[in-house]
Amino acid sequence: MDGDFPNEDMFPAEEPGPPRPKFEPRFRTLRPREMSVNGAEGDVKPRKVSGIRTVLSYTGIPPSWLDKRPKLPSRNWLIFLSTVSTVAGFYIYDRQQCKKIKREYIERVKHLAEEPLGTLERPRKVTVYGAKWPGDEDYDQSLKYFRKYVKPVLVAAAVDYEMINGKRHGELARRTADEIKSRRRLAAGIDSPSPYTEALPTRLPPDEEYKQELAGGIVIVGRPAFKEFMAGLQKGWSEGLEKVDAEEDLAQELSMDGRFDEPEVPEEGIAVEATAFTPSPIVFSPLQHLNQPKPAKRSGENISSSLNTPPSTIPLLPPLLLVPFIDYIGFTQVPLMLWDFFNQRHKVRAGARAAYSLIIGETRPFDSPSAETRLFTDITTPDNEAPSSDIDFDRSAEAYYKRSTSALAGEIEKARTKFYEALPAKLATARALARGEREYTKEENERPPPSEMELRAERLKKELRWRRDLEGWEIVKPATKVAWDDRFKDILRLFVDPPSETEPTLSNDS
Amino acid sequence: MSFLGRGGSTPTGGVNPERIDMAVTELDTVTDFFNRMVSSCHAKCISTRYADADLNKGESVCIDRCVAKFSEVQKKVGEKLQNRGAAAASAGGAGSFTGL
Numbered sequence: 001m002d003g004d005f006p007n008e009d010m011f012p013a014e015e016p017g018p019p020r021p022k023f024e025p026r027f028r029t030l031r032p033r034e035m036s037v038n039g040a041e042g043d044v045k046p047r048k049v050s051g052i053r054t055v056l057s058y059t060g061i062p063p064s065w066l067d068k069r070p071k072l073p074s075r076n077w078l079i080f081l082s083t084v085s086t087v088a089g090f091y092i093y094d095r096q097q098c099k100k101i102k103r104e105y106i107e108r109v110k111h112l113a114e115e116p117l118g119t120l121e122r123p124r125k126v127t128v129y130g131a132k133w134p135g136d137e138d139y140d141q142s143l144k145y146f147r148k149y150v151k152p153v154l155v156a157a158a159v160d161y162e163m164i165n166g167k168r169h170g171e172l173a174r175r176t177a178d179e180i181k182s183r184r185r186l187a188a189g190i191d192s193p194s195p196y197t198e199a200l201p202t203r204l205p206p207d208e209e210y211k212q213e214l215a216g217g218i219v220i221v222g223r224p225a226f227k228e229f230m231a232g233l234q235k236g237w238s239e240g241l242e243k244v245d246a247e248e249d250l251a252q253e254l255s256m257d258g259r260f261d262e263p264e265v266p267e268e269g270i271a272v273e274a275t276a277f278t279p280s281p282i283v284f285s286p287l288q289h290l291n292q293p294k295p296a297k298r299s300g301e302n303i304s305s306s307l308n309t310p311p312s313t314i315p316l317l318p319p320l321l322l323v324p325f326i327d328y329i330g331f332t333q334v335p336l337m338l339w340d341f342f343n344q345r346h347k348v349r350a351g352a353r354a355a356y357s358l359i360i361g362e363t364r365p366f367d368s369p370s371a372e373t374r375l376f377t378d379i380t381t382p383d384n385e386a387p388s389s390d391i392d393f394d395r396s397a398e399a400y401y402k403r404s405t406s407a408l409a410g411e412i413e414k415a416r417t418k419f420y421e422a423l424p425a426k427l428a429t430a431r432a433l434a435r436g437e438r439e440y441t442k443e444e445n446e447r448p449p450p451s452e453m454e455l456r457a458e459r460l461k462k463e464l465r466w467r468r469d470l471e472g473w474e475i476v477k478p479a480t481k482v483a484w485d486d487r488f489k490d491i492l493r494l495f496v497d498p499p500s501e502t503e504p505t506l507s508n509d510s
Numbered sequence: 511m512s513f514l515g516r517g518g519s520t521p522t523g524g525v526n527p528e529r530i531d532m533a534v535t536e537l538d539t540v541t542d543f544f545n546r547m548v549s550s551c552h553a554k555c556i557s558t559r560y561a562d563a564d565l566n567k568g569e570s571v572c573i574d575r576c577v578a579k580f581s582e583v584q585k586k587v588g589e590k591l592q593n594r595g596a597a598a599a600s601a602g603g604a605g606s607f608t609g610l
Contacts, residue, residue, distance in 0.1 A: 113568030123571045158567035160574065 090342045097345040105352040106156040109359050113158035120202055123160050126217040126358065127318075129176075131166040131225035133327040134476055135402035139167045141327045142221040149351025150219065150323060157359045161219070166228060168465075170472020176232025177239070185241050188307040210315075217318050217358050217495065222325035223394040224476045227483070230391075231475045233317075234483040238310045250467070251460055259423065260456060312487065319363045319493040323354050324394040330402050357495045366390050366492035369484060390494060391482045398478040408473050412466045419462060426455060543584055551576035 049057075056066055072078065117123060130142035143165050154161055166172030185191045197203060204212065220226050328337045340347075367390040430452045432438050440448070450458065474480060555572035556565075565573070 113571075114566050116562060116564040117567045117570045118564075119570075123567055123574075155571075156568070158571045160571045 094342050094345055098348045101345060101348050101352060102152055105153045105356055109153060109157035109356065112359065113156060117158075122202070122212060123158055124216055125160040125162065125212075126154070126219055126321075128161050128163045128219040128221065129165075129172060129225045129229050130163065130221045131172045131228050131476070132169055133222065133224060133329070134169070134405040134408075134473075136327055136329050140165060142225055142325055145325050145327075145347075145351070146219065146221050146323065149347050150221075150355045153352050153355035153359070157355075159359060166225070166472075168469055168472060169224075169476050170228065170468055170474075172225060172228040173232035173235065173472065173475055174468075176229055177236035180233065180236025181239065181241060184236075184311075188241065190241060190307070214316060214318050217321055217361075219321045219323060219354075219358065221323045222327070223397045226322060226393055227476055227480070228472070230488075231483040233488070234485045237314055237485065237487065240308050240310075242308075247460070247464060250464055254460060254463060259420065259459075260427065260452070314487045314491050317491045317493075319361075319495050320366070321354055321358045321495045322390075322393045323351065324397065326397045326400050328400065333400065353497060354495075357497045360498045362496050362498055363493040364496045365490070366488070366494055368489045368492070390492075391484060393482075401478060405473075406477070409470060412470055416462075416466055419459070423455065423459070426450065427452065430455060547577060547580045551580065 053066055057063055073081065128143065128146055130140070130146060132139040133141050143163050146163070151161070164172065164175065166175070182191070186193060218229075220229055328340065369389045369391050426449065429449050433440065433444070433449065434451065475483075551573055554576055555569050557569075
């Protein structure tokens with residue numbers, strides 16, 4: 001303890017005793033020599049004590065407490081207290097502001113929730129799309145952002161929402177495309193609507209339904225979701241209408257490549273088999289998919305080409321609300337995370353503003369990249385200098401992708417190679433056991449090795465996942481541009497911030 | 511009930527008392543589920559001020575979501591319980607069956 005108080009030791013205890021300072025520093029341990037000095041204290045003239053002090057001294061309160069004088073805590077305590085109070089202060093201030101901002105926006109839209117609604121009427125409903133952030137195992141991050149910052153205002157305004165999430169890359173794109181295709185099928189009369197929904201009392205005629213949908217909106221959280229959504233949109237409106245069972249197609253394709261074929265000389269055993277089955281490296285490119293022959297149409301599905309050609313115009317889409325979102329991951333982004341933790345009010349404000357603009361519902365046309373500029377920028381200028389349009393929404397967020405995500409294709413390739421290297425041995429075991437060529441060993445009895453069927457199923461599952469991941473990554477990766485089709489030009493609209501005079505309170509309270 | 515009981519006693523009636531029991535149990539389950547749902551969604555969504563005879567927009571959206579969530583969870587829990595029940599039945603035989 002003494003080491004912390006260098007000043008104390010500058011007056012060593014050898015000082016003459018009686019004229020002691022009246023208030024020696026407390027907490028100082030008494031050394032033996034001082035004890036004797038204290039013993040002589042009775043000779044010093046008695047201190048004048050106040051009445052209260054006298055009274056209190058008889059109450060049993062320790063006299064040391066009564067003599068206490070206020071003083072600054074020690075240096076270390078000061079450091080500790082100031083640090084803690086600063087951090088806590090930042091935190092508390094931030095959360096107070098968050099609550100305040102949220103409350104303000106909620107107050108502003110609350111009147112919308114108080115209107116009466118008939119039992120068969122429907123409230124406004126928006127669809128929310130989120131997608132997996134590259135490199136983050138937690139695929140739900142973008143929708144978490146939505147739930148935390150945008151949703152409260154929507155709930156207060158009684159806007160219903162449906163959240164759609166892509167758990168893996170490309171899932172959202174596929175889903176969007178499938179949805180569009182099924183709608184097109186309905187519209188073309190290939191499918192008929194389900195009789196159950198037809199019988200519901202809340203059912204609306206299709207045009208009414210469509211009107212309702214247009215009155216709603218689409219919320220897209222983050223750049224990856226935007227890219228996937230646009231890719232899905234393009235795919236859905238340009239592909240044919242046949243129902244494609246991707247799993248079935250892949251199974252057929254895989255059954256051709258002969259990895260499960262019997263080796264010519266089965267007697268030679270596993271070693272030979274393993275070399276015989278070393279997979280040739282598969283060079284996987286997105287083009288490979290394009291070059292594959294289109295699967296044959298399913299039986300009973302003869303869609304006339306007039307219905308099957310992609311339409312030249314696309315019906316109007318509900319307006320989009322693009323919510324910028326960055327998911328900080330990785331060690332290098334820890335400072336940003338910290339900064340973020342103490343500045344949630346900015347996100348709350350951004351989210352609430354976005355929700356507010358959706359609720360107010362003012363829109364503007366999508367600022368589409370014109371054909372010339374796109375052509376021009378493709379050839380000459382680097383991407384960064386391209387004139388910005390709405391298609392560049394939140395593009396800066398791509399700089400925050402983890403660097404390791406760019407190695408995704410390689411990782412998939414590695415996993416695939418590893419799997420196929422291990423496959424022949426497993427296959428040999430499975431076949432030997434199935435044919436009764438050898439007995440189950442003790443371990444195998446406890447944990448039976450996969451049968452050939454299981455191996456096939458596993459392979460199909462893995463291949464499907466690898467291919468889809470890669471396909472999705474091709475959509476999301478920073479080098480790929482947002483899918484664009486000139487048919488989109490007039491159908492996309494964006495919600496805009498309402499004019500500033502409608503929000504007088506917010507400009508000055510930040 | 512007496513009519514049904516009599517129907518069960520006659521050999522040609524085709525009413526199986528076991529099935530009746532099952533149906534009664536199921537009806538109880540469904541009623542119970544419905545009552546729970548109503549009470550919890552009511553507690554969650556509807557303010558006790560009762561200013562208006564009709565539901566307002568906020569309340570109806572809330573109830574929509576609440577009911578959807580409730581039945582979704584019910585479905586999931588039911589599936590889980592069924593799986594567990596099936597597993598327990600297959601593992602421990604008929605004796606280990608406990609009322610789910």
